[in-house]
Amino acid sequence: MTPSRRLAAIMFTDMVGSTAAAQLNEAAALKLREEQAELVRSLLAAHQGREIKSMGDGFLVEFDSALRATQCAVEIQRRVSERNAGAPAAPFHLRIGIHLGDVEQQGSDIFGDAVNIASRIQVVGEPGGICISNAVHEQVWNKISEKMEKLPPMELKGLRAPMALYRVVPAWATGGTSSESSRTAGIAVLPFTNISPDPKDEYFADGLTEELITVLSQLRELRVISRTSVMLYKATPKSASQIGAELGVSSILEGSVRKAGNRLRVTAQLIDARSDRHLWAQAYDRELDDVFSVQAEIAKQVAEGLKVELQPAEGAALTTRAPVKSDSYVAYLKGRTLAHQENDAAYKAAKIQFDLAISLDPQNAAAHSGLSDLVRLYGAHSLGMSDNGRQETARRLAERAIELDPNLAEAHASSAVTFWLDWDWAGAEREFQRALSLNPSYSQAHHWYAELLSWQVRIDEALSEWALAEASDPLSPFNLSHFAFLLTWLGKYEEAFAKIQKLGELQPDGRTYHSNLGSYFRIRGETDLYLKEISRLEELESNLVSKRWLRAEYCAFSGEKEKCRSLLLEEQSLPEPGRGPFSFAWMYAALGDVEESMRQLERAVNLPSYIDFHSLRLDPLFEQVRRDPRFEAMLKKVKLA
DSSP: OOOEEEEEEEEEEEETTHHHHHHHOHHHHHHHHHHHHHHHHHHHGGGTOEEEEEOSSEEEEEESOHHHHHHHHHHHHHHHHHHHHHOSSOOOOEEEEEEEEEEEEETTEEESHHHHHHHHHHHHSOTTOEEEEHHHHHHHTTTOSSEEEEOOOBOOTTOSSOBOEEEEEOTTOOSSSOOHHHHTTEEEEOOOEEOSSSGGGHHHHHHHHHHHHHHHTTOTTOEEOOHHHHGGGTTOOOOHHHHHHHHTOSEEEEEEEEEETTEEEEEEEEEETTTTEEEEEEEEEEEGGGHHHHHHHHHHHHHHHTTOOOOHHHHHHHHOOOOOOHHHHHHHHHHHHHHTTOSHHHHHHHHHHHHHHHHHOTTOHHHHHHHHHHHHHHTTTTSOOOHHHHHHHHHHHHHHHHHHOTTOHHHHHHHHHHHHHTTOHHHHHHHHHHHHHHOTTOHHHHHHHHHHHHHTTOHHHHHHHHHHHHHHSTTOHHHHHHHHHHHHHTTOHHHHHHHHHHHHHHOTTOHHHHHHHHHHHHHTTOHHHHHHHHHHHHHHOOOHHHHHHHHHHHHHHHTOHHHHHHHHHHHHTSSSOSSOHHHHHHHHHHTTOHHHHHHHHHHHHHTTSOOOHHHHHHOGGGHHHHTSHHHHHHHHHTTOO
């Protein structure tokens, strides 16, 4: 029998994160798959779609009209959104891709390039989104009310040339997706390649990459992607257009570094991520002492290449940076690279390098600021410093960094946190705002400022800062995790779950992911799923103190309250408990013991220890504690009431 060929609109749907969900809870995941299948099938007949096959968590559907296919996709996503907003169960999200082209019928199945292309387009779509090809766009652009935004040209697997794609924006959709204008306002500096004779100079290439990110971030018209996100693309085979689409930027800066003795050769090229076209390329042969001027020249050429207007103050800031002795600068870059490795040995080695940088050049403001953050964040657990000692050291270093360079954004952010630790909210806010005026793309400062605002229950402002933190560092687990916690506490479950799913894609077996997912299930009242996440965290945890704590948490919510209390008393009896009083306050609140929870909170306020006020003021677990009159008195003590 001769296969029949015809023109058809092909739609692929896929349920986001279904594989990971099945690993967590197969029965619950199966129920969600069945629900989404029933929802999709109920709409196919109404739009004259023919189900070719189901893949369990998705469908291949054929339409005789691109318009009907698009209208069906919009209706599916509308129904899913309504379901997620109103259902008590866990939300789910679909990606939908549509293409128009020739297909070949063989039995009950269809084949051909159109089918393959539609499947690739679906992968490009956002969770909850609809992505269509140019062929579909030409058929529907003036026939539907929904807005359509052109995406940067995409390289799809199996196709020789980038493909023009569009995103359909449903009229009922609000928030959560970036517009074309925001997509075209950004740049990503990919990790520069180390081509030095000594492979150990890799730190220098990584450090220079981070320095360029910082320098470019001073240009207010640019949104610059932070280090955490771009480092995921180190030595990646992905094209500039793919990276641009994933990070939501229109431009890519890449290059290489060769360091030999005191000589430096830096090559840089600016690429239009939408077309993979090179805008300019330049090589710089300099002495190591001239590294700051190289960074300034690259920043100016980026501004020129992207037609970004360089304000006089920005141009002056690029050229007036105080010089730093080359050996001090090298030690500083080593310290900065080590500080990102996230283990005790690396933190200790980073401190040695920052100390060396300061001893070699006491005027090195960046080294003072880097050391301030290091001792404040890791001094107690990794560097053996007392709480009072590390806070005072961090404060002194931040103040000295600002004295040396009043225009160093990192120093002002470090200073802001020292004000924060003194309950000086106005001082902290002033310093955060100063840091962000100097570096609008400083994701870490947006993150810290968002936390400060949520401590004060200034929710709308906090959400805005979280969005800015994520825009500058979209693949940062740190940002995704903290943002998801806040959204979960606020009952914004659909938004929270989307960020948790993204976190799971980045770190499928990461403790942060399972902690977020557990909190999500706890607050939604899905205790069985919550306990499963606690058990998974116990399996992943190697620290015995943390294992005991997780076991106590499991007991608190599984009905074994006396066993939990026994574990807490055992921990409290140790000469040096592995947890601070705030953690005990949380656990006693979980047991419903308001009296002991308040006692622990009062201890936390009177000690130089961490107390998480945005959790304390927003997490439903503390609801009974917040009703205690002493709670308001405690807030007054720390100037939060």
